[in-house]
Amino acid sequence: MKVFKPCCLLIAFVFLMNAVPAEAQNDYRSLHQSALVVDMHADVLLRLLHGVDISKRTATGQVDLVRMKEGGVDVQFFAVWPNPHKFLPDSMYEQSMYMIDELEKLIRSNPDKIMSARSVKDIQEAQRNNQIAAFIGVEGGTAIENSLEKLQVLYDRGVRYISLTWNDSNDWASSAMDETNPKYTGHKGLTEFGRQVIRRMNELGMMVDVSHSGEQTFRDVIETSSKPVIASHSCAWALASHFRNLKDEQLKALAKNGGVVFLNFYPGFLDVEFDKAYQALRKAAKPHLDSLKVKYGAETGKYFSERAAYLKSKTDPIQPDIEVLFKHMDYIVNLVGEDHVGLGSDFDGISIAPKGIEDIGQMPEITRVMLEHGYSESRIRKILGGNFMRVFRAVTNDR
Ligand SMILES: [Zn+2]
Numbered sequence: 018m019k020v021f022k023p024c025c026l027l028i029a030f031v032f033l034m035n036a037v038p039a040e041a042q043n044d045y046r047s048l049h050q051s052a053l054v055v056d057m058h059a060d061v062l063l064r065l066l067h068g069v070d071i072s073k074r075t076a077t078g079q080v081d082l083v084r085m086k087e088g089g090v091d092v093q094f095f096a097v098w099p100n101p102h103k104f105l106p107d108s109m110y111e112q113s114m115y116m117i118d119e120l121e122k123l124i125r126s127n128p129d130k131i132m133s134a135r136s137v138k139d140i141q142e143a144q145r146n147n148q149i150a151a152f153i154g155v156e157g158g159t160a161i162e163n164s165l166e167k168l169q170v171l172y173d174r175g176v177r178y179i180s181l182t183w184n185d186s187n188d189w190a191s192s193a194m195d196e197t198n199p200k201y202t203g204h205k206g207l208t209e210f211g212r213q214v215i216r217r218m219n220e221l222g223m224m225v226d227v228s229h230s231g232e233q234t235f236r237d238v239i240e241t242s243s244k245p246v247i248a249s250h251s252c253a254w255a256l257a258s259h260f261r262n263l264k265d266e267q268l269k270a271l272a273k274n275g276g277v278v279f280l281n282f283y284p285g286f287l288d289v290e291f292d293k294a295y296q297a298l299r300k301a302a303k304p305h306l307d308s309l310k311v312k313y314g315a316e317t318g319k320y321f322s323e324r325a326a327y328l329k330s331k332t333d334p335i336q337p338d339i340e341v342l343f344k345h346m347d348y349i350v351n352l353v354g355e356d357h358v359g360l361g362s363d364f365d366g367i368s369i370a371p372k373g374i375e376d377i378g379q380m381p382e383i384t385r386v387m388l389e390h391g392y393s394e395s396r397i398r399k400i401l402g403g404n405f406m407r408v409f410r411a412v413t414n415d416r
Pocket residue numbers: 156229250366
């Protein structure tokens with residue numbers, strides 16, 4: 018006889034509560050709101066650092082707590098990005114700590130809207146209390162400053178994934194940008210210490226993120242990790258041959274490992290033709306944007322707002338729509354199955370998103386598009402959050 022543990026009964030209860038009546042199956046909003054929706058990567062903390070109050074609806078940017086709620090987002094991974102272009106006195110580790118402090122302040126000030134989450138149990142608690150479950154992902158292994166002790170501190174502060182690199186390589190892992198740069202002369206892949214980092218992350222129950230990692234680093238990670246691996250914000254290279262995307266062989270390796278690729282919404286990673294046109298447009302716009310920077314000086318909020326409006330006016334004619342995101346999703350589903358894809362918007366880290374999904378409040382549109390293309394309810398639930406839960410449980414041994 019099978020004996021169900023209390024936590025299994027709770028999961029079954031939550032599942033039943035989430036079931037959508039047959040007559041409402043075509044109602045994408047009710048399906049979306051009842052599903053667990055996970056966004057694996059957003060850079061909104063950068064706006065917080067610029068003094069923007071994201072607890073209220075904001076006219077600029079792509080994420081705030083109000084729009085997260087409207088978008089039906091249940092689990093949000095907040096990216097902590099130690100900026101390699103920022104100079105002393107803050108080290109990469111200290112920058113990361115500071116960003117975590119800022120997220121904690123936001124959570125403390127908005128206990129009705131958001132809670133700090135580290136486990137499956139926390140997600141369930143946030144669901145019961147109608148709060149957003151806030152997780153931390155560190156974007157860049159530079160944050161650990163070559164120290165397993167600092168890795169431990171980050172884990173203790175709630176970090177549940179680390180992207181091994183950002184665009185810059187570090188002492189123990191090489192990035193996709195560097196590995197694809199013919200002038201790069203540093204090491205490629207993981208060093209022995211890099212492998213130790215992966216093994217320690219596996220032991221701690223921290224997800225290993227290969228978004229931004231080079232192909233050699235990716236191969237070394239797959240060989241080393243005993244747990245499923247994620248790509249928190251990347252797309253399919255076969256549809257858009259950008260170094261930030263994953264080739265078919267990588268997607269297959271990730272699926273074999275039990276992992277998930279969470280799709281980035283940036284049109285430049287979804288459509289290479291857009292990317293070329295956008296880069297040219299930005300180059301042409303640079304003198305005007307530079308003059309705006311001088312005009313506003315320390316008033317960075319005004320600068321970002323006018324910059325965004327100016328770029329929007331220029332990009333509108335070439336901006337792809339939400340179907341381009343679906344194409345990548347569907348390509349991956351056809352290549353490796355529905356268990357290995359999810360959403361990692363990169364909102365507030367990207368200057369533009371496809372029409373129809375331009376901020377986090379529009380997340381239900383993804384569910385609408387999936388339904389329109391004939392995806393089943395169970396597949397949609399996996400892509401919105403179920404696939405994340407499977408990997409998270411496997412990595413954290415949390416049932
Ligand atoms: Zn990134």
